[in-house]
Amino acid sequence: QIEQLQLQEQKNPPTGPYLSSMNTDITPSTRSVITDYMVRVCQNFKLSDNTLFLAINVMDRFLATERPHMVSKDKLHIISLTSILIASKYNDVNVPSVDQIVKDCEHDREDILCLETIILNTLRFTLSVATPSLFLQLYFQFWECDSLIKVMSQFVCE
Amino acid sequence: MPSVVIHNVRELRERYEKVLVVGEGAYGRVLKATERITKEIVALKSIPLCSGDKEGFPISTIREINQLKTFNHNNVLSLRYLLLVSDTKEGWATCSRSEAYLVFDYVPHDLTGIISDPGILMNEASIKSYMQQLLTAVVHVHSFGSMHCDIKSSNVLVKYDGTVKLADFGLARFKNPNPNVTYCNNVVTRWYRPPELLLGDNKYNEKIDVWAVGCILAEFMDRRPIYPGSDEKDMCARIFSMMGVPTNSTWNNVEGLKLYRVMTSGIAKGPSLRDHFASFRGFVVVDLLEALLQIDPNKRISAEQALRHPWFSQAPEPSKSALKLPTESRNESWVKKQFAEQEKRRMQSHQQQMLRNGNRKRSIDTLNASQPPPKKQQKITNTVRYNGHTITNTIH
Numbered sequence: 297q298i299e300q301l302q303l304q305e306q307k308n309p310p311t312g313p314y315l316s317s318m319n320t321d322i323t324p325s326t327r328s329v330i331t332d333y334m335v336r337v338c339q340n341f342k343l344s345d346n347t348l349f350l351a352i353n354v355m356d357r358f359l360a361t362e363r364p365h366m367v368s369k370d371k372l373h374i375i376s377l378t379s380i381l382i383a384s385k386y387n388d389v390n391v392p393s394v395d396q397i398v399k400d401c402e403h404d405r406e407d408i409l410c411l412e413t414i415i416l417n418t419l420r421f422t423l424s425v426a427t428p429s430l431f432l433q434l435y436f437q438f439w440e441c442d443s444l445i446k447v448m449s450q451f452v453c454e
Numbered sequence: 455m456p457s458v459v460i461h462n463v464r465e466l467r468e469r470y471e472k473v474l475v476v477g478e479g480a481y482g483r484v485l486k487a488t489e490r491i492t493k494e495i496v497a498l499k500s501i502p503l504c505s506g507d508k509e510g511f512p513i514s515t516i517r518e519i520n521q522l523k524t525f526n527h528n529n530v531l532s533l534r535y536l537l538l539v540s541d542t543k544e545g546w547a548t549c550s551r552s553e554a555y556l557v558f559d560y561v562p563h564d565l566t567g568i569i570s571d572p573g574i575l576m577n578e579a580s581i582k583s584y585m586q587q588l589l590t591a592v593v594h595v596h597s598f599g600s601m602h603c604d605i606k607s608s609n610v611l612v613k614y615d616g617t618v619k620l621a622d623f624g625l626a627r628f629k630n631p632n633p634n635v636t637y638c639n640n641v642v643t644r645w646y647r648p649p650e651l652l653l654g655d656n657k658y659n660e661k662i663d664v665w666a667v668g669c670i671l672a673e674f675m676d677r678r679p680i681y682p683g684s685d686e687k688d689m690c691a692r693i694f695s696m697m698g699v700p701t702n703s704t705w706n707n708v709e710g711l712k713l714y715r716v717m718t719s720g721i722a723k724g725p726s727l728r729d730h731f732a733s734f735r736g737f738v739v740v741d742l743l744e745a746l747l748q749i750d751p752n753k754r755i756s757a758e759q760a761l762r763h764p765w766f767s768q769a770p771e772p773s774k775s776a777l778k779l780p781t782e783s784r785n786e787s788w789v790k791k792q793f794a795e796q797e798k799r800r801m802q803s804h805q806q807q808m809l810r811n812g813n814r815k816r817s818i819d820t821l822n823a824s825q826p827p828p829k830k831q832q833k834i835t836n837t838v839r840y841n842g843h844t845i846t847n848t849i850h
Contacts, residue, residue, distance in 0.1 A: 346630070385513045386520070389638045394509050409510040413503060413552065416511060417538060420457055421519040424628060 326369060330355075330376050337377070337400065341392045343384055349427035351376070351383035358415050374403050378411045386423045457536040466539050466555075470498065477787055486560055495560040496534065503552045514624035515554070521623040524598050529591035531558055531611060531619040561619050565607035567784030569673055570792075574777065574784070580616065581674045582765070583772035587618035588667060592757040595620070596660045599629045603641040605666035607673055608786040616774030629659065642666060644689060645679045649700070649749045652690050654712030661751040664760065668746025675731060675739070680747075690717040695724035697749050705750035738765045 331352055338348040355376055377397050384391045398405050460466050470487040473495070477484040482500040489496055501515050502508070522533040537555040565584070568574055588610055595602055603625040611619040625641050636656040642648070648665035650658050672680035683689030694700070699718045700708045708714060727744060734740050742763045748754040755763075766772065782788075 344635075381510070382516070385511070385516050389636065391509075391513065409503075409508075412510045413538065416516070417457060417459065421516065421536065422523065423516065424520045424524060 347383045347387045351379040355379040459538045497558045497560045499556040501554040518623045521626045527594040529587045531621040561611035562783035563612040564785040565610045566786045579770040579773040580777035583774040589761045591620040601660045606643045606646045694721045
């Protein structure tokens with residue numbers, strides 16, 4: 297299974313070069329602010345770690361493929377929320393509703409639904425990707441770590 | 455899997471010529487259509503999007519597409535394209551109404567249709583071949599750490615040449631490497647739902663698919679579903695009366711499952727699985743069936759082990775062309791149509807009889823006494839036919 301994950305990782309590398317070259321509006325520090333925000337949203341909705349990492353992966357891959365002029369800083373907020381919606385739909389049993397997610401931003405639900413289709417289509421619907429948390433879970437299973445190590449390594453991941 | 459964006463409905467009609475609606479479900483409709491350029495017949499599964507208060511792209515479709523992209527196997531129905539029909543402009547325009555279509559090869563038959571058509575005489579070589587192909591598909595799916603979660607006879611499609619295609623991955627999902635992760639308990643169509651799900655387990659694994667495969671094998675042998683329960687409680691009653699009520703000593707920690715108390719009360723002991731298939735006494739196929747329909751998922755064999763079962767290496771050899779399939783499609787919607795027609799005929803004869811008798815009340819009484827409900831009657835003729843012709847001659 298580890299090999300399968302590594303293969304998936306090679307096929308869909310998590311971060312493109314969008315941070316440095318293509319987009320002047322989204323800097324590494326913006327990204328770190330927005331990912332912190334995503335961590336909080338996921339905690340709010342009690343979503344799993346896998347969902348969080350997948351959401352970040354979805355956002356990164358979308359930003360890396362989309363032409364830079366289309367994505368400005370103010371769009372980043374709705375992109376991050378829509379990524380969480382997509383990741384949660386893929387992963388979780390209890391998915392937050394669109395209405396719950398919309399409350400967190402000043403856009404309306406039409407915008408989110410429309411962007412959802414655009415993101416899914418841009419990524420060619422590929423959501424079965426390797427995320428740090430999936431790797432971790434495999435390692436845990438293999439070595440039977442105690443809970444302290446688990447918590448520490450999860451923290452480092454985040 | 456290329457995805458194609460089509461900008462309006464007219465463009466879609468230019469590309470495909472609709473033939474007929476094949477099926478309708480909670481998700482949307484399935485259409486049979488001809489691709490105008492290549493003249494190929496395809497099945498279009500429509501998914502309505504972006505309409506009013508909907509939750510956007512359906513969860514099942516997102517998962518299904520990801521599942522289908524992972525697999526590459528002759529016995530798994532593959533996705534050709536994804537069509538997005540929308541008036542969305544490039545960028546950020548809002549879309550008023552859009553639709554997505556999954557495009558598959560059109561496969562005419564499914565096992566529900568084949569099994570319930572009394573005109574098709576089963577033989578062991580073809581049953582063995584269908585089971586073998588189905589199990590190979592299941593092994594392929596499981597090898598990616600995925601579970602299908604909705605195996606049933608109407609989701610197992612069969613081409614004219616007897617090639618089996620496992621379809622409908624709308625409930626399928628990848629297993630989490632962590633064994634303590636919980637999943638949605640409400641999966642698998644009721645008649646094919648294994649005991650662990652009926653007892654409320656939400657930490658199940660891919661063995662739920664194996665149970666469903668077992669139900670299909672039993673359906674082949676009996677020519678009717680083995681556990682057609684009317685609700686969850688009835689399902690448990692049917693299963694446990696045949697297999698015995700599980701206890702902690704026969705199935706580790708079963709009594710801790712959420713619905714154990716409710717579901718296992720008041721169950722009468724009925725004929726065992728071997729008694730039920732008494733006409734197959736001494737045949738190896740019953741061993742396989744028993745291993746697939748093992749109520750404890752930990753003791754149930756895996757799909758891979760099932761493929762290595764001696765039944766598959768015994769004579770007669772599996773042969774996918776041993777059964778002559780009709781040119782008209784035999785699928786779930788055909789069965790429903792047959793049933794509706796039968797019902798109509800019954801109503802007509804009922805009315806005629808009423809007219810003849812003139813006495814309304816008496817005619818109903820006599821009708822009830824002389825005619826059992828049509829479904830039951832058909833089942834009886836099927837079994838008789840099966841007993842008379844095929845079991846004794848061909849199943850070894």
